[in-house]
Amino acid sequence: MKLLTFKGGVHPPEKKELSKDSPLETFRIPEKVYLYLVQSAGSPPKLLVEKGEEVKTAQKIAEASSLISANLHSPVTGVVEDITKMFHPVLGAPSDLLVIKRTSEKDEWELLEPIDFESSDPKILIERVKEAGIVGLGGAAFPTHVKLSPPKEIDTLIINGAECEPYLTVDHRLMLEKTEELIVGIKIIMKILNVKKAVIGVENNKKDAIDALKKFSGEGIEVVALKTKYPQGAEKQLIKAILNREVPSGGLPMDVKVVVQNVGTAVAIKEAVVDGKPLIERGLTVTGEGVKTPKNVVARIGTPIEELIDFAGGYNGEVDRVVLGGPMMGIAVPNTSIPTMKGTSGILVLTKEVTGSIYTRNCIRCGRCVEACPMNLRPNVLYKLVQAKKYDEAVSEGLFDCIECGSCAYICPSKIDHVRHLKLGKKVYRALRRGK
Amino acid sequence: MMVRTFKTTTAPHVRHPDDTSKIMRDVLIALIPVTIFSGFIFGWYAWVLAIVGVFGGELTEYIIMRFFRKDKNFIPDGSASVTGLLLALNVSVKLPLWAFLVGLIFALVVGKHIYGGLGANPFNPALVGRVFLLISFPVQMTTWVKPYWTKFWMSPWDMVTTATPLAMLKEGGSSAINSLKISDFFIGNIGGSIGEVSALLLIIGFVYLMAKKRVTWHIPVSYVGTVLIISTIFWLINPEKFGTPIFHILSGGLMLGALFMATDMVTSPVTPKGMLLFGAGCGAITMIIRYFGGYPEGVSFSILIMNAFVPLIDSFTKPRKFGEVKQNG
Ligand code: SF4
Ligand code: SF4
Secondary structure (H helix, E strand, C coil): CCCCCCCCEEECCHHHHCCCCCCCCCCCCEEEEEEEEEEEEEEEEECCCCCCCCCCCEEEEEEECCCCCCCCEECCCCEEEEEEEECCCCCEEEEEEEEEEEEECCCCECCCCCHHHHHHHHHHHHHHHHHHHEEECCCCEEEEEHHCCCCCCEEEEEEEEECCCCCCHHHHHHHCHHHHHHHHHHHHHHHHHHEEEEEEEEEECCHHHHHHCCCEEEEEEEEEEEECCCCCCHHHHHHHHHHHHCCCCCCCHHHCCEEEEEEEHHHHHHHCCCHHCCCEEEEEEECCCCEEECEEEEEECCHHHHHHHHCCCCCCCCCEEEEECCCCCECCCCCCCCCCCCCEEEEEEEEHHHHHHCCCCCCCCCCCCHHHHCCCCCHHHHHHHHHEEEEEHHHHHHHHHHHCCCCHHHCCCCCCCCCHHHHHHHHHHHHHHHHH | CCEEEECCCCCCCCCCCCHHHHHHHHHHHHHHHHHHHHHHHHHCCCHHHHHHHHHHHHHHHHHHHHCCCCCCCCCCCCCCHHHHHHHCCCCCCCHHHHHHHHHHHHHHHCCCHCCCCCCCCCCCCHHHHHHHHHHHHHHCCCCCCCCCCCCCCCCCCCCEEEEEEEHHHHCCCCHHHCCCCCHHHHHHHCCHHHHHHCCCHHHHHHHHHHHHHCCCCHHHHHHHHHHHHHHHHHHCCHHHHCCHHHHHHHCCCHHHHHHHCCCCCCCCCCHHHHHHHHHHHHHHHHHHHHHCCCCCCCHHHHHHHHHHHHHHHHCCCCCCCCCCCCCCC
16 A cells, blocks of 8 residues: 655654553643643733632633633642742743642542534534543644634544654554544544544654554544654644645645644544543653653643653663654753643653764755755754745745744754744744834 | 753754864865875876875965964864875976975965865865966976876886876867877876876766765766767867767866865865856866867866856756745745
């Protein structure tokens, strides 16, 4: 069978074997959870509780404040101990933080009313997705209800089971262990979008997941095997591989009649609708050569990553950095008191041996980055334009088409940090535009 | 619970193990067979030039970086040895050592570092050095010795000089080169620059680089292919005057140029399409110089001329951005 894929990309060592065979384990309810108010893309939700107030598990504690914003629920039963500020790794700056101290080891739930999705109106379903505070669990953490109400006609739902980031295996485990929940989630999304066709794209390194899902295919749900290549799971590349449609430059998947949802998000949607459970915990992979026993864990949102590293057997070897997410796009954290967030798909502990010492040299114009760029850009030209502060030229070279996948920097023999330059370029250009 | 602190670096957090110095090392390895062989053909002095090229190149670059560009953290990347070795392979064994050194320093200073060092130079530094030597020492650079099979103890000063096959052709037409056998070209039993002697060993070296994924076939194939097409046409028109296609391909450093000089990453296009255009341009200009120009060979000049067109070729062959709306589409 021919595997579907896109042009460009790279093949970093997969390292999935570290954790792919360890089933999801539920982590204990932490003594304290640390919740950033900013858990998703868009504007921060409005706080509904005060310091000292008692909260129940799954109680709504902050409410979406604008169109692009998501509700937040308490992951534990306890009391709001503090409302303070702490460094936020995604924002790169201090940000509002709630500290909730657990008062009961047993959850006192405040669940939502279960919904029978088959007989209910799509509007009620999407309202539930919104109410449950669901965001994209693949990493970008975009509020899901927004993505599920596109202003354009959609004909296909794509479920992203590519999990192309090395090391991460949580989606793999979800597909194996929560296959039925996932399928129900997909059916709910299909109903919301009013589409007849859903395609689950899975990289071919997860053959067991493909087989498991195939048992449930039919009724408009199809499973396809994708070539194992990074970034196969990037939305635009995924759509190109599966449907051979190209999202126009500057456009969104809906411009080609597609909505993409991650497998974890689909499972969360099932739980929100069928079980009435808001997004208060998620699966994530705690892995890397830097922990003793890499695992897949289900943990409450706001769990300090140090506790999860402990749970994975503690540190191993000479640790160089700890990353939220995968090694290609993840964010390195300054310390391990940082908690997990809704968008945290993994905690990656990398040793010095893996990260190596990076000595950057001049570009030798080898062309590898051009070949690797899944957006067909010229990263070697782009980073130089940004360095030379020629922002307008960089934009016409495709600065904003860059999906920051890191393929260029990964492959570069001169170890150039294209992504750092390009991110900076985008930021400066936006700031300059605003200044005008 | 012990909180640990770490440094924060930007993604990606893993990198491909290849780096520039590994690429340069492999280019040097690829040139070893032809370098060793050249000593057996032209005597031990060829080896002296090669060794001086490698170490002199590194030393020169080190001095430039540390004392003129004041880079205290400079770690050599091996590109200067590649330039030095290529320059050695591109001169006549009659060139005195001091003249070679002058050429080497010129190559690195004027060919490379005045532009800002590796990656910033538009022209192939070894070819810049070679052309400088051709202009400054025309006699020594174009006095070729007759090859002496396996007599590596011979010193170049005792060797009999000869004309290169291309010069013979230019002087006396095809009949002047009738005595030369194709196998001699292929194996390397002909007069010429040190490194242009054996097409076979050059190809072996290049295949090694391809196997290591350091280079692609595009430039050599389009370069040699273009030469093949043009020389076939001319040969069919006038076999008396123009020489056979195979002769053109195997002589005058064409193989060395197409495989190792034109493929220099820094001074060639980045995309496969661009590389094909670049190679074709090199081939066409080489043949124009050979047929109509003042020099009998033309490889160096054609590559240097095409080097100047690389920015143009690059922007002409820019890949279509993903999702870019096709015009009139
Ligand atoms: S991969 Fe690095 S060295 Fe090669 S062209 Fe791109 S930026 Fe330059
Ligand atoms: S330029 Fe952007 S899209 Fe292209 S490889 Fe680099 S990070 Fe990925």
